[in-house]
Amino acid sequence: MLILWFFISCYYLWRKWKQYKSTNLKQAPAPPGALPIIGHLHMLHNVKLPHHALGAMADKYGPIFRLQLGSRSALVVSSWEMAKESMCVNDAAAASRPAVSGTKHFSYDFAAFGLAPYGPYWREIRKVTHMELLSNPRVDQFKNTMFGEVKTSLTELHETWAAQKDGSGQVEVEMKRWFGDVIVNMLLKIIIGKRCVGPNAKGGEKQAKDFQLAIRDSFHLMGQGLLRDYVPLIGWLGFNGQVKVMENIATRFDVVLSEWLDEHKRNRTSSCCGRRDGDFMDALVSLYDGKGIEGYYDGDTIIKATTLVSLFCLILNFYS
Structure with missing residues (x-):
């Protein structure tokens, strides 16, 4: 108990000292x-x-x-x-974001654009993201991808009805899940170049489902916030249960992103995976495979972190 009060007293005095330094x-x-x-x-x-x-x-x-x-x-x-x-x-x-536990673990130690500190690295990844994901030519290209996904999903829905309809000509469909799958497939087509959910998916459905669950869990944790991010004394005393949960979620993200990245590297020489006509991860692989940014992060970390934060942002945009 005396040790606890000692730490509390030191922390309180440190806060008072900071307030005194900032009085001007x-x-x-x-x-x-x-x-x-x-x-x-x-x-x-x-x-x-x-x-x-x-x-x-x-x-x-x-x-x-x-x-x-x-x-x-x-x-x-x-x-x-x-x-x-x-x-x-x-x-x-x-421009910079607070260095809290959630942004640290879900951004590959602040490698993700938008969560990285403002500086040369932030500006470099912002430029690449704008050119390869948000520029007018890319947005026009992705419009066709989105319209195509809606058409494919409606076709699958009709095929399900034709195969499973009962005597009254009806089929029960969980629309919340259906719309969720449509959005996930849209985003995955834009970012990694393939749809992963549904009857006509090109493999990777388990990856996509794991990724969906990890995103849901990460949003829940980031929405709660961690008291140790505001009162560091709690972390110093070893209360790190939620941090371990975050580390587990970050590992789940990394497993899926690493599989997607390995697949893109294997297919890089394919004629259908050119940088300009390919997906966003193709563009990142072309720029950073084996290169990285000196003084900051290696190429694989940049690719995975930028892919992850882009999916985060697109999901928030679709659901907001």
Whole structure:
């Protein structure tokens, strides 16, 4: 118990020292009620919809204020003027993401664009992602892929009805799962070049299902947040149960991504896998296979991390 209080006292003194060092910096106002060590975390505890709690604070404290979440300061903006000031005028300051457990384990140690610290590596991968995934020619190419997947999925649905219809001419279909499979196949066709779910899938259905489950589990964990990310003392004392779960999910991601990457390397010399007409992973393999970016990450890590974060972003875009 004495050791615990010693660590708590040291941590508290360290926080006070940091606050003293930053007294000359101009900071946004903070609501009253912050507690030692945890700051304003208790105001968001046991709240089902944290954005509602933040909205109520914005109504009370104005369009910009600061929350002290343990050892981290968070700036909360709730008007378009403040958002423009933060994300456009001062975009470089807001480009980096906090180095928390979820982003570390689900980004190959911050190799994923969007989760990496702002700098030369971030700018390089951003440029590649824009050219090979988000440029107008690539988006036009992917439109045809998406329309083709919808047509294929509807054809499969009709074939299922024809084969399984009962005496009344009806077949029960779980539409939530069907729409989910359509979206997954669309994204996989864009990113890795093949559909993996359904009667006409080109193999890899188990991989796709494992990947879907891992994404669901990772979103759940990142939505919860880890207290140790805000109060490092908890990690120092060895409370790392959720981190081990994250490491397990990251391993599941890596197994599937490694299989996809090996398959792309084997097929690289095939005429149908040229860089410009191929999928996104083909383009990454052409750029980084065996090369990497000196001083940052090896080629395989860059390819897998960029593929993973691209799938994350596309899934969030489709479901938002």
